[in-house]
Amino acid sequence: MGGCCSRRYFEQEDGAIKYRLIYGRRYHNLLNSMYFVANDDEEAYRLNRYHDAIKEIWRGAFNSPVEEKLRQGAHVIDIGCGTGIWILDMAQQYPNSKFVGVDISPIQPTEGLPSNVKFIQYNVLDGLPYEDSSFDFVHEQFMVLAFTETQWKEKFIPEMIRLTRPDGWIEILEADPGTSDGAITKRLIKAQIPRILENINAFSEIRNQHKIINIGKKYGKSSEESLKFYARGLSSIKGFIATSMNIMPEHYDALVETVYIEAEKYSTYFNHYRICAHKKI
């Protein structure tokens, strides 16, 4: 085997942590996680920039009615916290509350953390190291690519419910490209997650909000950020997708560049789904 696909994978060690480097992008090296988006500085930049756009689009970092509880002092967990940007923002706004961010990749700051913030490196599919009902507010966003449909149903959602105390809230924010009707993400988020939650019968109330997110410069600043988030996200999966397409990495980069043009031309949009569920008392 030669050309584009030779010597694709090699490992990089940073202390005890091993990563996979593929076509110049860095990925986690866990065998028991299917997550295939990069975890390098470029991806961190993408996630951090999009945090502000999300707050603008949704008029806030969360939608569950937990503001009062957060002010008084609540225990909050963000699963798949990425760079920890959501946690750090929330911790600053609600100093009486305690925040835990969990991720398989240690890409969160380790120094100068506020005293109400803790980050742990953990695979949520292994079950998190917290007692049942430990948290008032259990949050996750943009993990649709992290699990199979069965894992969402049988592992991830049950784990979120287990961690939530009665009268607490679970919040899920996910997105899919609205222009591709057959997307698994759409099938999963639009139809499955609310239904999974309803069938579990653990909640007294489920709020399912949907927003269409126009992407591209012509719709303004947050829409321009959404387009960058989308295209940079495609770059972040380059290692695996270019490999499976059997194309040179440069060719893949050129395809991503055309996404910017096509998105403007065809008025591509995203669906965002924010689901807030109140656990029964």
Ligand SMILES: C[S@@+](CC[C@H](N)C(=O)[O-])C[C@H]1O[C@@H](n2cnc3c(N)ncnc32)[C@H](O)[C@@H]1O
């Ligand atoms: C698209 S990023 C979103 C990060 C963050 N929620 C945000 O909105 O900025 C998804 C994150 O989920 C993490 N992740 C994927 N699978 C995971 C797992 N099994 N357990 C914990 N974290 C996981 C990834 O490492 C990545 O940081």
